[in-house]
């Protein structure tokens with residue numbers, strides 16, 4: 401059993417999360433965030449959560465513990481982002497290519513995902529989070545798909561922060577899906593118009609963008625990749641044309657509040673470039 405799980409095998413979130421919101425550490429964090437808010441705060445932060453297995457290996461922990469710790473790190477990050485005033489967080493939780501991994505590992509990650517859905521349901525009530533799943537959900541088990549859809553429906557009216565979990569996702573699949581849906585839509589419209597006259601049959605960028613899995617959120621301002629790599633690994637390729645890339649050497653389970661502060665400071669440093677991108681920055685008056 402992993403050190404992050406209790407005797408019944410459940411992730412020990414209560415204590416860990418409880419400690420986040422009380423005491424002097426929480427006070428220090430809030431002071432730090434207050435100072436950080438003197439500068440521009442990114443509206444949307446996306447993360448490639450790399451290095452979970454390396455973390456477990458380095459610490460000589462059981463297999464799977466790295467992903468447990470990674471899931472906890474994401475819950476922590478959500479709270480930090482909420483406190484800082486970041487409105488959108490997107491996490492690359494499982495790519496379509498990850499299905500090629502050892503079946504046992506895939507099953508463990510899927511079980512963790514199911515468990516995370518329940519944890520997120522509780523967290524979303526406390527913080528009024530909206531949870532959105534982006535990806536080819538047909539590739540997931542019926543149970544996980546059902547739980548994910550239920551969580552999306554139950555949190556659809558929440559507005560403090562939108563968490564998008566990219567699962568069974570690759571951006572090339574997302575683009576293909578959006579083009580297919582656009583073609584279907586255009587064919588339907590053309591079919592309704594007998595002679596095809598007056599019908600706009602040409603597929604435009606807006607048609608494709610409308611059908612992207614990520615259409616419900618604005619493009620990211622920052623993509624953070626942990627584990628020391630710079631690759632995008634088929635994550636948000638369409639949406640990342642103007643975004644700031646940040647590669648952190650730390651493995652994902654060890655990503656903490658100070659890493660987030662560093663990334664935001666780095667973003668603020670490049671503010672002059674980002675300021676050219678209209679609406680990229682949260683209006684501090686409202687944040």
Ligand SMILES: CC(C)=CCC/C(C)=C/CC/C(C)=C/COP(=O)(O)OP(=O)(O)O
Nearest residue numbers: 449450451452453454467470471474493516
């Ligand atoms: C709440 C929620 C949605 C939880 C998601 C759980 C989680 C952290 C999933 C990450 C899965 C994954 C394949 C990460 C990449 O690290 P890796 O396994 O490739 O590690 P490595 O780079 O050390 O090999």
